[in-house]
Each structure stands twice: as structure tokens, then as C-alpha cells.
Amino acid sequence: xxxxxxxxxxxxxxxxxxxxxxxxxxxxxxxxxxxxxxxxxxxxxxxxxxxxxxxxxxxxxxxxxxxxxxxxxxxxxxxxxxxxxxxxxxxxxxxxxxxxxxxxxxxxxxxx
Amino acid sequence: xxxxxxxxxxxxxxxxxxxxxxxxxxxxxxxxxxxxxxxxxxxxxxxxxxxxxxxxxxxxxxxxxxxxxxxxxxxxxxxxxxxxxxxxxxxxxxxxxxxxxxxxxxxxxxxxxxx
Numbered sequence: 038x039x040x041x042x043x044x045x046x047x048x049x050x051x052x053x054x055x056x057x058x059x060x061x062x063x064x065x066x067x068x069x070x071x072x073x074x075x076x077x078x079x080x081x082x083x084x085x086x087x088x089x090x091x092x093x094x095x096x097x098x099x100x101x102x103x104x105x106x107x108x109x110x111x112x113x114x115x116x117x118x119x120x121x122x123x124x125x126x127x128x129x130x131x132x133x134x135x136x137x138x139x140x141x142x143x144x145x146x147x148x149x
Numbered sequence: 150x151x152x153x154x155x156x157x158x159x160x161x162x163x164x165x166x167x168x169x170x171x172x173x174x175x176x177x178x179x180x181x182x183x184x185x186x187x188x189x190x191x192x193x194x195x196x197x198x199x200x201x202x203x204x205x206x207x208x209x210x211x212x213x214x215x216x217x218x219x220x221x222x223x224x225x226x227x228x229x230x231x232x233x234x235x236x237x238x239x240x241x242x243x244x245x246x247x248x249x250x251x252x253x254x255x256x257x258x259x260x261x262x263x264x
Contacts, residue, residue: 041192072254079239080193080254095251127192137183138252140192 040064043128043141050148056115058144060128067131069111070138071095071103074125086111118148151176153242155255163263168212168227170258172240175221182223183241183252184214193239199223210234235262 044059062069070085072095082095084103092103100122104112111130115122125145129138156171174180181200185193197208204216210233214225223240240255 077256079256082251137195137198140194142192
């Protein structure tokens with residue numbers, strides 16, 4: 038069974054900290070994505086990557102960066118965490134555009 | 150521009166009765182459409198997808214959806230609700246033409262199943 042694994046289920050960080058969210062997939066998928074999910078706003082795309090070392094901004098990239106050094110791993114970085122980045126973060130991967138996504142279980146991040 | 154609207158934020162049904170979750174889309178070309186389900190504190194799981202093949206699409210757990218171009222709709226249905234169907238459901242449309250990887254998610258419909 039294909040899997041997308043997010044390293045942390047719950048995280049609490051302080052304002053100003055640098056935060057790393059890790060995502061690993063075991064399906065050899067080219068494409069990986071980071072979304073944040075907020076009540077009433079649905080899912081919003083932060084960044085995505087369609088190849089190793091390649092990245093593209095999504096709809097809300099401000100305050101975030103990403104790293105994809107290996108095909109299976111896609112990291113989301115909050116350079117200086119702020120309280121408005123408190124959210125559920127979802128990682129997903131996809132083989133091709135119309136195959137749909139496989140999602141991880143999510144990381145609920147609280148910034149205090 | 151592409152968009153997707155889920156017409157109900159909450160739906161309640163009794164166990165054993167039919168489920169209808171409504172989704173309308175806007176797209177300037179032939180879209181790909183998806184339904185995902187999210188159980189509490191879990192990630193999203195793909196239920197079914199439409200990619201310009203058969204207009205009636207069958208998914209997992211007894212769900213199906215029908216693509217109706219004339220009505221720009223992609224409603225999700227199930228003949229008989231089960232308690233385990235209680236979850237949030239998201240309708241999704243692809244944002245761009247072939248070669249792009251962006252999707253637009255609806256704001257979700259929370260399904261409650263009453264015993």
C-alpha cells in the first residue's frame with residue numbers, strides 16, 4: 038500500500054523559531070505538494086515540486102520555503118514561525134496530474 | 150478561471166438513507182474532478198475521480214458521482230449511509246491544463262450520520 042508519511046502528528050513551536058516539517062513518500066512519485074488546511078478556507082497550496090531540486094510557489098508561499106534534495110522527501114520550512122501559521126499542514130504526492138493525490142495524515146502545528 | 154463550489158457546508162442523514170453531497174464547478178476546458186474524504190484527525194483519501202472517460206464514476210465504499218457538463222455539476226451520492234461515512238468531503242477540480250499540477254479544493258461538506 039502506498040504511503041506518505043509526515044514525521045510529526047502534533048507540533049508546538051514558539052514565535053520566531055525555524056520549523057521543519059518533513060514528508061516522505063515510498064511510491065517513487067515525481068510530484069509532491071504542501072497544503073495548509075484551515076476551517077472555512079479549505080486547502081490552500083503552499084509549494085509543490087515536480088522533480089528533485091525543483092520547486093514552484095503555490096497560492097500562499099509567503100513565510101515558507103521548501104527543500105527537495107531526494108525524490109522521496111519534501112520538506113516545508115517556516116523560516117520564522119508566526120501565530121498566523123498555526124494550522125494543519127498536509128503533504129501529498131502524485132504520480133501524474135490526473136491520478137489524484139495520496140495524502141499524509143497531517144501535522145497540526147501550533148505556534149505560541 | 151477554474152473554481153469549485155460545494156453547496157452545503159453540513160449535511161445530516163439517517164443511517165440507511167441516501168447521501169447527496171453537491172458540487173458545482175467552473176472550468177474553461179474539460180476538467181478533471183475528484184472527491185476526497187477526510188475522517189477526523191486524518192489526511193485526505195481519494196474516493197473517486199473523473200478524467201473525461203465515463204460520466205458516471207464509481208469509487209470506494211459504495212460512493213459514486215456523475216459528471217454533468219450541462220449543469221456543471223459533479224455530485225457525490227451513496228444509496229445507503231453508514232455510520233462510518235461520517236466525515237468531511239472535498240470536491241476538487243484541476244486548476245490548469247495538462248502539464249500543471251495545481252488543484253482547487255472546495256471548502257468541504259461535513260456529513261453527519263444519525264443512528
